[in-house]
Amino acid sequence: MIDIHFHCLPGLDDGPSNWDEAVALCRAAAADGATRLIATPHVLRGEWINEDVDARDDLVLRLNTLLEGSPAILPGCEYLFSTEALALLDHGTAGPLIGLNRSRYLLVELPAEVSQASVEAAFHEFGVGGITPVIAHPERHPALRRSPERLARLVSRGARCQVTAGSLLGDFGERAADAADEFFRMGLVHFVASDAHSLGRRPPRLAAARERVRRAWGAEAEQGIFEANPAALLVSEPIPWTPPARAVRG
Ligand SMILES: [Fe+2]
Structure with missing residues (x-):
């Protein structure tokens, strides 16, 4: 599996604080697949x-x-x-x-207080710039969470979405899981990633989230989200799997 959102560079943020922790976190992710x-x-x-x-x-x-490989x-950042x-x-x-693996896909975190209009305008310009x-x-x-239609508007303007594995597993509470x-x-x-920070507080749990997606949303969604889409992202290709909207949970 490819994990597109992972905090593993020591001393830069709230991820690992030293090389030993960084190596252990990455090895745990490898053990998880x-x-x-x-x-x-x-x-x-x-x-x-x-x-x-x-x-x-x-x-x-x-x-x-x-x-040792x-x-x-791979290089990236969370802006x-x-x-x-x-x-x-x-x-x-x-x-x-820089984009994820220096691709045209840029990982963007939205601050809690942000104007929808300013994000839509900026994302439009991102698209014009090929990002x-x-x-x-x-x-x-x-x-x-309160207004999912806001997210839908951003996606309709070309944005893609990464849900965090732990959210699917209840690690961030009921509201995040329900959202x-x-x-x-x-x-x-379009993507699920671990957003791993540390073995204790925010460990990589991609395999369990993958199983959860397969059971809840089917094998096609699982393949798209965990294989085809991240593989396309790495090489700046359009993502091959776009999720269907469902009136009733499958
Ligand atoms: Fe993050």
């Missing part, structure tokens, strides 16, 4: 600036060396959306934002 992990440190989020892409690349290289660590988004987009590859935003864990976002189910019913879920 992940072969490739995209390192997505928080960028431009409060105290976590992490603007230096070269410094991040050095950590990816070092972690790959320590892991298994699992493979906290702000009013700077379009200015950052103008910086292109000279800026702090597809992947919205990180919308099921944990209060406004999107994830609602987004599945509405056909708004």
